[in-house]
Amino acid sequence: MRAKFFMLIVLLLFSGLTAGCGGVSAQPATDLTLQLNWTHEAEFAGFYMAQEKGFYEDAGLNVTINPGGLGVDEYQVLLNGKADIAVLTLNEYITGVEADDATTAFGAVFQLPPPVLFSLAESGIKSPADFAGKRLAIKDEGWRQIFHDVLKNAGVPLDAVEEVDVNFDQMQLLFDGEVDVWSGYVHDEITDARLAGYDLNLIFPYEYGVGSYEGILTAKKDFVSQSPDVIERFFRATQQGWLYAVENPDETAEILAKWQPDHDVNFHRTAINALIPLVDTGEHPIGWIDEARWRQALGSVAKEDDPKYTADFLSAINQ
Structure with missing residues (x-):
């Protein structure tokens, strides 16, 4: 009886140590909803790869990726609190902030527009x-x-x-x-x-000279100020996802076929290879926004004291 009791104590102590030192966070994952501005396709490949390869999970995030499409107003979805982050076209972003200046951009997937x-x-x-x-x-x-x-x-x-x-x-x-x-x-x-x-x-x-950044990563200002760590973790994991897609287009095509089964792997392979030079130009890190170019694209919408984007997370994840 004493031997069994001793073994029970040892097992309990060992399980406590492994729980504290085994690398598994005791903190629950943060739920996050991402709203896309179109149906599932190759232009969102980096988000899918971040999900499929576990980059969001490693960042302590439980990300739900919702497709857009005809009849979906992504900006309103964001304003109404049905999404935490939205992917917008530049025109959608400009129109949105002109009507309701409650959001800010923090990154751009496409350095060159598709x-x-x-x-x-x-x-x-x-x-x-x-x-x-x-x-x-x-x-x-x-x-x-x-x-x-x-x-x-x-x-x-x-x-x-x-x-x-x-x-x-x-x-x-x-x-x-x-x-x-x-x-x-x-x-x-x-x-x-x-x-x-x-x-x-x-x-x-x-x-x-027509077009600029696209795939604008956008969140409500309140969310950015209250949960900057969540934005940073999301952005870092998303950048990892896009880097993986850029470096592994064949595998990415296989994953794309899961998210958009209406097209075959060959279609998705051709599509992702066409997008890679627009996402990763080699000039800046993926997701980058240059302030001068951004201001030129937004025109009078970007104010002297408020360029309508924050560079805080770009700096943090690219140090």
């Missing part, structure tokens, strides 16, 4: 200068503005081109020769066209 204008290689259309006399497919007012800004910056008058209103799902018009220039995203329409066997000429609006 929108692209493109033509069939056989057309010989390689730059906006070649748009003169051509038919431009206009999918909505947002894309119309991008075309107009590119033409203006390239010195091509608007009356030199023909604008053809089209639907988003009518890209076959380009392949059939009924329009000359289409628009889309380098990881989406470009991937579809290339996998269908078409050779393309790509014209990136950012090369003509």
